[in-house]
Amino acid sequence: MRDFRSKRVCKIPPSGIRKFFDIAQEMEDIISLGVGEPDYNTPWNVREAAIRSIEQGQTAYTSNSGLNDLRNEIKNYLKRSFDVSYDAKKEIIVTTGASEALDIAIRSVVDPGDEVLVADPSYIAYGAGVMLAGGIPVSVPCLEKDQFRLTPDSLMEKITPKSKVLLCNFPNNPSGGVMNRDDYKAISDIVVDHDLLLVSDEIYTELTYEGEKTSAASVDDLWERTITINGFSKAYSMTGWRIGYLCAPEEMCKSILKIHQYVMLSAPTTAQYAGIEALRNGADSCREMVQEYKIRRNxxxxxxxxxxxxxxxPKGAFYAFPSVKSFGISDEEFAERLLKEYHVAVVPGSVFGPSGKNHLRCSYAVSREDLMIAVGKIEEFISTL
Known part of the structure; x- marks a missing residue:
């Protein structure tokens, strides 16, 4: 019998994060610093809005692009937060999480053989998503000496005639690196001169601890060539609700909407009503959560x-990204031994790309008590090396 599996799928490696979760699930007394998820419940007013929508029978499909009220709230949020303007009817699409937004954005612009420049280290889904679209992911190193920011020199070194898209995620998962307006301005001429499209995943933007929150599309010359991706999972602790959105110029949105219509139809209706409440009245809850994360980070x-x-x-997100280079063992061996011998789960940085090598991703979206216990165990483990 023939092998019916897609060649593209066969080329994609399994999740390096999942490997360590599977090991951890078989063990007891684990302190997990591996999960990229807030340890807070969704704010009560947001849950209440969702319950109310169900009680009122608001359970039918919505417009493909999402509820008008939600798109208007997204428009207002982007304007007051970043001074970025979008047409709520034509330039905003509500999606089933930021993950769907990323997928349909990539598939709408990438043809087989196109090169997609990926700021590295990067979330593990980026390279896989590019490959599923038939594109070629090209890592652009964002180094610790540059605070894991994307620099013009690093970008220029990787551009070829096949380069079509630049995919960025700032604040960054896994490094916590942040790009401010000056950083985006520094690369904007390169993006324009080489006629690149920027796909900017800004899901962690509200989790910015120093300086102003920044959206790439707010920078001159980038708006017209940027697809902005965001959502509710991190800022409002709504991971399981699966609600996100993307914004782009009208013609680009038309193409993206074609894919969304066929694969998803519309985002979950109940989650959309929750999203409206989060944007209208969730700022205080978000602010309190971010303040606690900052204390934990420090x-x-x-x-x-x-x-x-x-x-x-780190200046953003909720990850620390320590280096293990001085210990003479790989990040994968360090993480595996730390898990098996001391019951602390972290993720080896190498699963996030070449620039993540010799690092560990450690989430501090856990209690202060667990963080300090984990530090003690890590210190004990290091003393044995």
Whole structure:
């Protein structure tokens, strides 16, 4: 019998994150710093809005692009937060999580053989998504010496005549690196001169601890060539609701909407009503959560450095990205031994691309108590190396 599997799918490696989760699930007394998920419940007012929508029988399909009220709230949020303007009817699409937004954005612009420049380290789904679209992912290194920002020199070194798209995620998962307006301005001329499209995943934007929150589309010359992706999972602790959105110029949105119509039809209706409430009245809950993350970040990074793990101070998201280079073992071996011998789960940085090698992704979206226990165990483990 023939092998019916798609060649594209066969080329995609399995999730490096999942490997460590599978091991951890078989063990007891695990402190997991591996999950990229807030440890807060969705704010009550947001849950209540969803319950109310169900009680009122608002359970039918919505417009393919999403509820008008939600798209208007997204428009208002982007304007007041970043001074970016979009037409709510023609330039905003509500999606089933930021993951769907990323998928349909890539598939709408990538043809077989196109090169997609991916700011590296990057979330594991980016390279796989490009490959599924028939594109070729090309890693653009964002190095610790540059605070994991994307620099013009790194970008220029990777551009070829086949380069079509630049895919970025700032604040970054896994490094916590952040791009400000000056950083985006520094690469904008390159993006324009080489006629690139920018796909900017900004799901962690609200989790920015120093400086102003920034959207790439707010920078001169980038709006017309940017697809902005965002959602509710991180800012409002709504991971399981699967609600996100993308924004782009009208003609681009028309193409993206074709794919969305066929594969998803519309995002979950109940989650859309929850999203409306989150944008209207969720700012205080978000702000309180971010303040707590900042406290945890400071405690955790200080603890890791004290334990002997060289760790830069992340400016966004909720991950620390310490280096294990000085210990003479790979990041994968370090993570596996730490899990099996000391019951602390982290993710090896190499699964996030070449620039993640010799690092660990450690989420501080867990309690302060667990963070400090984890630091103690890490310090004990390091003393045995």
């Amino acid at each position: 405690l955790f990074v200080k603890g890791l450095n004290r334990a002997g793990l060289e760790t830069h101070m």
